[in-house]
Amino acid sequence: MIEIKNLHKSYHMGSNSLHVLKGINLSIKEGELVAIMGSSGSGKSTFLNILGMLDNLDEGEYILDEVPIKNLNETKAANYRNKFLGFIFQSFNLINYKTAWENVALPLYYQGVPRKERKERAIKHLESVGLGPWIEHLPSELSGGQKQRVAIARALAAEPKVMLADEPTGALDSTTSREVMDLVQKINDQGKTILVVTHEDDIAHMCKRIVHLKDGVIVEDSYVNQVRASEYVQ
Amino acid sequence: MGIFDRDLWNEVFSTLSKNMLRTVLTTLGVIFAIIILILLLGATTGMSNGFNKIFAGTASNSMFMWTQTTSMPYGGFERGRRIDFTLEDVDLIKRQVSEVDIIAPRIQSGSATVIREGKTSGSGVYGDYPSISLVSKKRIVEGRFLNQSDIDESKKVCVIGLDAYKLLFDKGENAIGKFIQVNGIYFMVVGVYKRNDNINFEGENAVFVPFTTFQKVFNTGNKIGWMAILIHPGKQVKVAENKIKTLMKEKYNVHPNDVRAFGSFDMSEVFTGISAFVMVLQGFSFFVGIFTLLAGVIAVSNILLITVKERTNEIGVRRALGATPKIIKRQIILESIVLTTFAGLIGFVISVAVLHFLDYKFGASEDFPFVNPTVSLLQITISFILMVTLSVLIGLIPANRAVKIKPIEALREE
Numbered sequence: 096m097i098e099i100k101n102l103h104k105s106y107h108m109g110s111n112s113l114h115v116l117k118g119i120n121l122s123i124k125e126g127e128l129v130a131i132m133g134s135s136g137s138g139k140s141t142f143l144n145i146l147g148m149l150d151n152l153d154e155g156e157y158i159l160d161e162v163p164i165k166n167l168n169e170t171k172a173a174n175y176r177n178k179f180l181g182f183i184f185q186s187f188n189l190i191n192y193k194t195a196w197e198n199v200a201l202p203l204y205y206q207g208v209p210r211k212e213r214k215e216r217a218i219k220h221l222e223s224v225g226l227g228p229w230i231e232h233l234p235s236e237l238s239g240g241q242k243q244r245v246a247i248a249r250a251l252a253a254e255p256k257v258m259l260a261d262e263p264t265g266a267l268d269s270t271t272s273r274e275v276m277d278l279v280q281k282i283n284d285q286g287k288t289i290l291v292v293t294h295e296d297d298i299a300h301m302c303k304r305i306v307h308l309k310d311g312v313i314v315e316d317s318y319v320n321q322v323r324a325s326e327y328v329q
Numbered sequence: 330m331g332i333f334d335r336d337l338w339n340e341v342f343s344t345l346s347k348n349m350l351r352t353v354l355t356t357l358g359v360i361f362a363i364i365i366l367i368l369l370l371g372a373t374t375g376m377s378n379g380f381n382k383i384f385a386g387t388a389s390n391s392m393f394m395w396t397q398t399t400s401m402p403y404g405g406f407e408r409g410r411r412i413d414f415t416l417e418d419v420d421l422i423k424r425q426v427s428e429v430d431i432i433a434p435r436i437q438s439g440s441a442t443v444i445r446e447g448k449t450s451g452s453g454v455y456g457d458y459p460s461i462s463l464v465s466k467k468r469i470v471e472g473r474f475l476n477q478s479d480i481d482e483s484k485k486v487c488v489i490g491l492d493a494y495k496l497l498f499d500k501g502e503n504a505i506g507k508f509i510q511v512n513g514i515y516f517m518v519v520g521v522y523k524r525n526d527n528i529n530f531e532g533e534n535a536v537f538v539p540f541t542t543f544q545k546v547f548n549t550g551n552k553i554g555w556m557a558i559l560i561h562p563g564k565q566v567k568v569a570e571n572k573i574k575t576l577m578k579e580k581y582n583v584h585p586n587d588v589r590a591f592g593s594f595d596m597s598e599v600f601t602g603i604s605a606f607v608m609v610l611q612g613f614s615f616f617v618g619i620f621t622l623l624a625g626v627i628a629v630s631n632i633l634l635i636t637v638k639e640r641t642n643e644i645g646v647r648r649a650l651g652a653t654p655k656i657i658k659r660q661i662i663l664e665s666i667v668l669t670t671f672a673g674l675i676g677f678v679i680s681v682a683v684l685h686f687l688d689y690k691f692g693a694s695e696d697f698p699f700v701n702p703t704v705s706l707l708q709i710t711i712s713f714i715l716m717v718t719l720s721v722l723i724g725l726i727p728a729n730r731a732v733k734i735k736p737i738e739a740l741r742e743e
Contacts, residue, residue, distance in 0.1 A: 149649065149737040169732075170653040177651020188646045188740065192347035205651040210336055253651070 096257060096288045097123040097146070102155035104141055115141045117311035118155070123290070128283040128321070130299035131292045133308035140261065142308065143292050147180055147259050148172045160256050177205050181250030185262035187242040189234040195221060195245045196230040202253035220248040224278060240271035247278055251287075258282070258289045264298055276301045277324035297322070341663045348636075355632040356672035359716070362625030363676025364683070366618030366712055367704055371684040373614045375691075375702025377607040382700050388559055389600040391464045392566050394573065394593040395555035403584035412581045412590060415551040422558075425576055428569035430561045433461040434553040436543050443493065443536055445509040450496035452489070452536045454511055456543025464557040472505045472520030479519075479539040485546075487511070488520035490533035511536060514546050566597040619715065626719045629668050633661060633727035637734075644731050645739020654732040661731050665724025666717060673716050677709070 104116040115138045123129055133139040144150040145157065148167060157164040159179055167175065181202075182188075189198045199217035208216070221230050224244040234242055243263060250258050260279065264272035276298060283289050283303075291302055299305050300322045307315035345352045396412045419432050436456040443452045459475045467474055470491070479486055487509065489497070498504050508515045516538060524533045543549065560569050574591055577583070583590045637644070644657060684702045691699045 144737050147649070149735075149740070170655065173648060173651050173653040176649060182649050184740065188642065188649075190643050190646060192343070201647070202650045204336060204340070205647075205653075205656065210339075249650070 096125045096127070096160055097121070098156065098158040099146075100156040102142075102145065102157065103153045104138075104145060104150070105153055115311055116145075119308075119311075119313055121306065121313065121316075123288065125288055126283070126286050127304060128280070128289050128302045129291070129304045129306060130302035131290060131306050131308060132294060132296075132299050134294065136310075137308040138311045139292050139308045143259055143261055143290070146257075146290065147182060148176050173205075177202060177253060179256045181253060181255035181258040183243070183246050183250050183258065183260035183263045185265035187234070187239075187246045187266070189242055189245055189249075191234050194231050194233055195226060195237070195248075198234070198245055199249045199252050202249060206253060217248070217252060220252050221245070223251070224248045238271075239267050240274055243267060243271075243275050244278060247275070247282070251282065256288065258287055260289065260291045262293055263291060264293070264295065272298065273324045273327045280321070280324055337659070337663070340660060341667055344660070345664060345667060351632065351636065352668065355629050355668055356675070358625035358628035359622070359669050359672035360625075360676040360679070362618070362621040363673050363712070363716070364680040365621045366614075367677060367680035367709075368683060369614035369618050370611070370704045370708050371680070371702040372687075372699075373607065373611045374704065375684075375687070375699045376610065377604075378700040378702070380603050380607065384600070384603075387465050387596060388463065389597055390560045390562060390564070390566055391596045392558050392560070392570055392593055393555060393596070394558060394570075394591060397589055397592045399583055399587055400589035401584040401587040403587065404582035406582055412583070414553045414556065414577075416553060417551065418577065418580070419553070419556065421580070422556075422573050422576060426569055426572045428560050428564040428572070429558055431460050431463055431559040433458045433464055433557045433559075434540065435461065435555055435557065436540065436547075436549055436552065437554045438543075438547060441512050441536075441547075443497070443509060443511050445497040445507075448497050450493045450534060452493045452496075452534045453531060454536045454538065454543075455531065456540040456547075456549075457537050458540050461557055464559050467522040468524070469520050470523045471503075472518070474520055474522070475537060475539050480541050483541040483545055484539060485514065485516045485542055486519045486539065487516040488522060488537040489518055490531070490535045491521060491523050492533035493536060494521050496534070509536070511538070512547070560597075566595050570595060618712070622712070622716060623719060625672075626669055626716070626723045629665055629672075629720065630723040630726050633665055633668075633724065634730060637661065637727045637731045640731075641734055641739045644734055645736045648734075648736035649740065657731050658728040661728035662721055662724040665720045665727070669716055669720035673713065 099119055099121040102116055102119040103114070106113045106115060119142065131139050131142065141150065145152050148164060151167070152165075159175075162175075162179075164175065190201070193201070196214060196217040199220055200213040203213040203216060218227075218230055221227060224247055226241060226244055226248065229237060229241060234245070237245065263279065264275055267275060279289060279291065280301060291298065293299055300319060301324050302319070303321050304318050305315070306313055396414055399406070399408050399410045399412070402408045414434070416434065419434050423429055423432060435458075438454045441452075441454040443450045443454065457475060458480060459477060462474055467488070469488075472488070474488055475486070478484070489504065489509070494504055497509055498507070504518045504521055507518050509518060510516075516536070522533075538546075558569070558573070560566050570593055574593070575585070577591060578585055578587070581590075647657065681704075684704075687699070688702055
């Protein structure tokens with residue numbers, strides 16, 4: 096599903112240049128649930144941004160579902176993001192003046208899905224994350240865990256190939272974190288490829304594979320025995 | 330997703346309506362700008378209408394001409410000679426000068442005595458044709474003006490001014506059908522007129538009798554005092570004036586360069602002056618209005634710029650979810666247009682109401698030249714098109730700013 100070959104990325108600030116990613120090779124198959132770990136400054140966020148087509152790569156290859164991702168202009172990147180990727184953010188990033196279902200329907204709006212169908216699909220996804228009774232609520236009326244579940248529903252709405260989660264539990268307490276990870280695992284069970292950036296060990300072990308980044312290179316890449324989040328959830 | 334897509338508008342309206350305070354504050358500048366623009370234009374129109382009311386009844390393409398004394402010796406004549414126009418001159422001018430539509434000759438007497446039942450009025454007495462009313466209309470308050478049958482039959486009838494009426498009659502007395510004495514001859518009063526607001530040569534203390542009657546009674550023969558001349562519409566009064574003067578100078582052996590022999594007054598000059606004044610005023614109003622509007626729209630742009638900054642995160646999210654730069658741009662520009670148009674409409678409604686009030690307050694006033702201050706549909710259309718165009722152009726600034734935001738930077742901002 097994802098092929099990364101010899102990926103390099105540097106940032107230039109004036110005369111200084113910061114080499115963040117120094118040749119990353121990674122292959123992720125369909126249906127995998129991969130945790131990307133690393134301390135701050137390891138380059139994991141930069142890596143995720145490139146995967147998410149929010150940033151351009153300097154050197155190397157990035158192939159997503161057999162489509163080479165290169166030389167993207169803004170419009171093309173937007174269309175690819177919309178078609179291929181679902182984002183989950185640490186701070187949820189819901190639009191605060193839109194109701195839960197309107198937030199979920201937003202990617203569908205950019206796909207040009209008619210309004211009626213949009214609402215139906217958004218409600219279906221909200222129900223699948225257990226937020227059926229909250230479809231007309233504003234983000235400010237929801238708890239952190241509920242917000243993140245709206246965000247997950249939104250990421251699912253466009254039916255993407257890959258879901259990218261940037262510290263999805265970073266702003267949540269441990270109980271809510273497990274609930275969210277339980278949801279992530281269930282979505283993965285249905286065959287969705289998911290990448291989770293995290294620095295928490297227990298979250299990483301809820302994935303099937305852990306990739307360790309340090310100073311811009313992969314130092315460890317191993318398959319682990321997945322811990323089911325539901326074991327913790329009472 | 331075309332421009333008439335319902336979802337696009339939903340998106341715009343929900344953004345605007347869910348930030349109501351911001352929306353209202355943003356629109357204030359444009360509302361005031363439109364009010365100023367429309368009030369200025371309306372006031373100018375009101376003033377222009379006011380002037381028109383003052384000059385109502387006076388044909389703008391008209392002139393008056395009379396004789397004076399020559400100032401240069403010519404053809405064996407000395408200077409200081411007095412010339413009198415005659416009825417033949419009227420026919421000659423009509424035949425020779427194609428620009429002339431109607432000539433109303435007049436004869437007058439400064440030394441007539443007007444008496445009724447021992448009261449004298451000292452009125453001026455004029456012999457006129459009814460066609461004078463085509464050049465300078467009298468406001469008849471009672472009875473009628475002179476007509477053709479008065480001329481044909483040289484009837485001894487007269488039309489008197491309000492001042493003359495006050496001097497000759499008791500208050501409230503009906504003048505119509507009563508007789509007054511002019512130089513010992515009885516004339517029946519058939520009409521009373523009121524002075525116009527316009528340029529007025531006779532005042533209200535005057536007695537008008539049929540030209541032919543004047544001729545016979547005062548034995549003036551063919552002589553006439555002056556001519557009121559109506560020029561065909563679209564023809565230049567100045568040109569006709571020069572032609573007539575040249576013709577008369579030839580006829581009466583007056584030096585071609587003698588400017589004093591004939592006096593004339595070109596009504597169109599007065600009107601040109603006033604309409605030029607009104608035009609300048611209108612241009613000025615538009616100028617001031619447009620720049621006020623520009624300032625208002627810039628205020629909208631400014632607020633939108635701030636809100637773009639405020640909405641950096643939201644725009645970043647939208648971009649991450651697949652909004653192309655074009656979609657973002659279109660939304661911001663549409664917000665700008667909707668805000669401006671909405672504000673414009675409110676401004677229009679308020680300013681039209683104010684104009685209506687001004688008309689109600691001053692419109693009926695006699696001496697204040699301010700009547701029916703309205704704005705034309707054309708002016709409204711132009712202002713509206715201009716407003717929308719400006720809002721699009723100005724909306725481009727925040728729109729481009731919004732597009733420049735990289736989604737990655739926008740998402741980082743929390």
